[in-house]
Each structure stands twice: as C-alpha cells, then as structure tokens.
Amino acid sequence: MAVHPTDAADAAASPRVARVFPRTARFVDGWLTAIGGVDVADLAARYDTPLYVLDGDELVARMRAFRTAFDGWEVAYASKALCVTGVVQIAAAEGLAVDVASAGELATALRAGVRGQRLIFHGNNKSTAELNLAAQAGVGRIVVDSFDELERLRQVGERRGHVFDVLLRVTPGVDTSTHAFIRTGHDDSKFGFTLSTGMAAEAVEAAMALDGVRVHGLHCHLGSQLLSSEVYERAAGIMTAFLAEISNLQGLQLDELNLGGGFGITYTDEDPVPVVEHAAVLREAVAAGCRRYGLPPLHMTVEPGRSIVGPAGITLYEVGTVKALDGGRIYLSVDGGMSDNLRPALYGARHTFAPAGVPRPGHAQRVDVVGKHCESGDFLGRDVELPVPLEAGDLLAVAATGAYTHTMASNYNRLPRPAMVLVADGRAQLLVRRETVDHVLARDQLLTLEPYTR
Ligand code: LLP
Numbered sequence: 001m002a003v004h005p006t007d008a009a010d011a012a013a014s015p016r017v018a019r020v021f022p023r024t025a026r027f028v029d030g031w032l033t034a035i036g037g038v039d040v041a042d043l044a045a046r047y048d049t050p051l052y053v054l055d056g057d058e059l060v061a062r063m064r065a066f067r068t069a070f071d072g073w074e075v076a077y078a079s080k081a082l083c084v085t086g087v088v089q090i091a092a093a094e095g096l097a098v099d100v101a102s103a104g105e106l107a108t109a110l111r112a113g114v115r116g117q118r119l120i121f122h123g124n125n126k127s128t129a130e131l132n133l134a135a136q137a138g139v140g141r142i143v144v145d146s147f148d149e150l151e152r153l154r155q156v157g158e159r160r161g162h163v164f165d166v167l168l169r170v171t172p173g174v175d176t177s178t179h180a181f182i183r184t185g186h187d188d189s190k191f192g193f194t195l196s197t198g199m200a201a202e203a204v205e206a207a208m209a210l211d212g213v214r215v216h217g218l219h220c221h222l223g224s225q226l227l228s229s230e231v232y233e234r235a236a237g238i239m240t241a242f243l244a245e246i247s248n249l250q251g252l253q254l255d256e257l258n259l260g261g262g263f264g265i266t267y268t269d270e271d272p273v274p275v276v277e278h279a280a281v282l283r284e285a286v287a288a289g290c291r292r293y294g295l296p297p298l299h300m301t302v303e304p305g306r307s308i309v310g311p312a313g314i315t316l317y318e319v320g321t322v323k324a325l326d327g328g329r330i331y332l333s334v335d336g337g338m339s340d341n342l343r344p345a346l347y348g349a350r351h352t353f354a355p356a357g358v359p360r361p362g363h364a365q366r367v368d369v370v371g372k373h374c375e376s377g378d379f380l381g382r383d384v385e386l387p388v389p390l391e392a393g394d395l396l397a398v399a400a401t402g403a404y405t406h407t408m409a410s411n412y413n414r415l416p417r418p419a420m421v422l423v424a425d426g427r428a429q430l431l432v433r434r435e436t437v438d439h440v441l442a443r444d445q446l447l448t449l450e451p452y453t454r
Contacts, residue, residue, distance in 0.1 A: 157212020313402020337371010
C-alpha cells in the first residue's frame with residue numbers, strides 16, 4: 001500500500017477542517033468529495049449509510065510513525081480502539097504487537113493471524129475461561145491487574161501445567177487532566193495495584209511466590225486522549241524508581257516496562273504532542289531513570305490505540321429531518337447517532353464535520369447535529385459550522401471517528417450497526433458487514449412459556 005506524504009487536502013478546504021480529516025481526504029469548496037481515491041457519494045451509494053470509512057494510507061502511516069519513533073521499543077496496537085479483523089491484520093503486517101482485553105478481542109487477533117507470543121492480555125476482571133484461552137494461545141504477556149487474578153492464574157496454571165509470562169499493572173498515582181471516565185493512573189481506580197499504599201510491592205512479592213507465573217516487569221496506563229508528554233515523563237520516573245525498589249528490597253531484577261497508551265489526537269482544535277516528541281521525551285525519561293537507579297537496559301513497550309486508528313476513520317451519514325427553531329437553532333438529524341458514536345453523549349466529545357458528496361454553493365450555517373435516537377442526549381455535535389445549509393438526502397462526514405466508535409456501538413432503538421469499509425488507492429474493501437434488523441432480531445427467542453402466551 002502506498003503511503004502518501006501528508007498533503008491533508010486541497011486548498012479549497014478550510015485548513016481547520018481539513019487537518020482533522022485523513023490525509024487522502026479531498027475537498028472542493030468545503031465539501032468532502034473523495035477519500036482514499038474513492039468518491040464519497042459512490043461509497044454511500046454502494047455501502048449505504050451510516051458508514052465507517054477507514055483511510056488505509058493514514059492507518060499504515062500512523063503505525064509506521066510509531067514504529068519509527070519508538071524504534072527498539074515494542075509498539076502494541078490497543079485493539080479495543082478498533083477491533084476488526086482486517087485492521088488487526090494490518091497492524092500485524094506492520095510489525096505491531098497487539099493488546100487484547102477480552103476473549104473476543106483475543107479471538108479476533110488470532111483470526112487476524114497474530115501469533116500468541118505477540119499478544120498482551122489486559123483487563124481488571126479476566127475470567128478463568130479467558131485465562132484458559134490465553135494459556136492455550138500462548139499469549140506473550142498477561143498484564144495482571146489484581147490479587148484475585150493472581151489466584152486465578154495459579155489455579156489455571158496448575159491445572160494446565162502452564163507458566164504464565166506476566167507484567168504487573170501498577171497504578172502509579174499520576175493524575176491526568178482527561179475526562180474522568182478515561183483516567184486510570186490515579187490512586188482511586190479499579191485498575192491495577194496501587195503504588196502509594198504498598199499494594200504494588202505486595203503484588204510483586206505475591207507473584208514471585210507463585211509457581212504458575214513468571215514475572216517479567218511492570219505496566220502502567222495513565223488514561224486516554226492525553227495531550228502532554230509530561231505525565232508520561234512522571235510515570236517513567238515513578239516506575240523506574242519502583243523497579244529499583246523491587247531490586248533493592250526483593251532482589252528481583254525486572255527488565256520490562258510497559259507505559260501503556262493514551263496518546264491524544266485532534267478532534268477539533270487540540271494540539272497533540274507529535275509521536276516523535278513523545279518518543280524523545282519517553283526515551284530520555286526512561287534512560288534517566290535507568291542511570292539514576294542503576295537499572296539494566298529495559299525492554300520497553302507502548303500501547304497506542306486511538307492515535308493509530310482515530311484519525312484514520314471518518315463516518316458518513318445521510319441527513320434527514322432538519323428542524324429550525326425560532327431562536328435560530330437548527331437541529332440537523334442524521335441516520336445514526338449515539339448507537340454508532342457514543343463519545344459525544346458519554347464524554348461530551350467534540351468532532352469536526354464537513355458536508356460530503358457533490359459540492360453546491362451556499363452560505364455558512366450553524367447547526368446542532370443530532371442522531372435519530374429517542375433521547376435528547378443523542379447528539380454528535382453542538383454549534384457546528386457548516387459551509388452550506390444541508391438538507392435531507394445530503395451526506396455529512398464526521399472526522400476522527402476511527403477509535404472507540406465501532407467498538408462501542410450498540411443496537412439502541414434496534415438500529416442495526418453500520419458497515420465499515422477500507423479505502424486506499426482508489427479501491428474499497430468491506431471490513432465489516434452492515435447489520436440488518438434480521439441480525440438484531442435473530443437473537444430473540446419467541447416466548448412460549450405459559451401463561452404469558454395465552
Ligand atoms: N492500554 C491500556 C491498558 C488501556 O486501557 C488503553 C485504553 C490503551 C492502552 C489504549 O489507549 P489509547 O491509546 O487508545 O488512548 N472509550 C474511551 C477510551 C477508553 C480507553 C480505554 N483504555 C474513549 O472513547 O475515549
């Protein structure tokens with residue numbers, strides 16, 4: 001697959017809008033006309049809407065940017081951001097390891113051809129069944145999250161005669177300024193072993209004493225959509241200090257450190273830290289920690305999810321009802337909503353929008369983009385400026401929807417979930433089939449129990 005230089009869009013697009021869309025997005029008079037060399041109106045006609053569209057060039061370029069910037073470190077794709085077989089296939093082909101956090105994500109990675117050794121298994125409540133699957137698949141690293149999990153690992157290990165290779169997830173006490181729902185590095189978290197209370201030190205001791213686990217190192221993940229390197233720098237300092245403490249107090253020389261994911265992206269006007277800068281800061285922070293505490297060279301890992309797939313994806317919707325209120329507010333309804341993108345409703349997330357298809361002239365208009373669900377909180381964008389007034393039948397494109405949209409989609413109001421298509425070099429390939437109402441209905445059993453059916 002060819003990777004084009006970053007020539008985000010034609011001069012005709014507003015730079016504010018164009019910079020948030022994938023690099024192959026083409027604009028005419030503020031309208032998105034093509035992506036990946038494929039006409040967007042054709043995409044909508046062929047695959048219907050709502051439609052998730054992934055730009056293959058953007059995706060691959062982002063994977064390569066991480067691999068290059070973090071050369072010598074392991075880059076593991078956090079598949080929870082977008083767990084689709086075709087996407088994981090690309091990650092594997094680009095030399096990324098893969099993070100999974102459930103049996104379903106594990107199965108997806110295996111189906112995509114990822115070797116067990118290249119998998120990292122996360123989760124604060126992995127079941128015994130999931131640990132059995134992990135053992136069967138020969139998962140490279142289990143990131144242990146709790147004492148209960150250690151006990152489950154012991155049992156599964158004993159039963160199967162298996163030794164799990166593990167990292168221990170530590171909550172380093174680094175607070176971040178991201179949304180409370182996606183903050184994980186602070187002490188009051190359901191994830192990991194708290195460092196400040198001595199829980200993490202206890203966990204190391206407990207894990208070392210178990211036959212069924214081999215402890216290789218530590219893991220931490222601070223949160224998601226983080227827009228500074230400083231929090232990672234602090235975490236690197238704290239985690240290397242803890243590695244030194246383990247070595248001094250318990251005589252255990254651990255040489256692996258996984259600093260998690262969380263690298264932020266642009267949704268509207270955010271200025272995320274470029275990957276190369278993150279890498280430089282992190283390398284220096286880890287090297288400084290190693291020097292300071294006399295640690296051996298560490299095997300380092302990062303786990304980006306959103307920053308790989310987020311900017312590579314857009315969603316295409318068809319506009320339906322347009323309601324204009326006396327005060328000037330205009331509600332522009334689209335044919336999806338919180339069932340295909342929960343982020344605005346759940347986190348107050350913001351997005352960048354553009355009309356899509358065949359351009360026509362008009363004047364700028366402010367609208368609220370809302371979904372079709374029976375809920376006032378079902379919005380995709382508030383106070384969105386569009387270059388022209390849109391009407392029923394028009395297409396609307398939403399940028400940076402590659403991460404945590406498809407994976408968090410639901411059937412609310414029994415809406416079938418959208419299809420996903422990959423575009424590159426003028427070609428399109430379906431990655432996920434569109435659900436139908438039949439698919440949704442297929443899980444329901446007709447009630448036959450007396451007396452309800454009388
Ligand atoms: N590693 C671990 C252990 C994680 O828990 C996560 C994300 C990642 C890596 C990847 O983080 P990323 O690079 O994608 O930020 N649904 C929320 C995000 C939840 C993130 C959960 N963990 C959202 O839509 O913002």
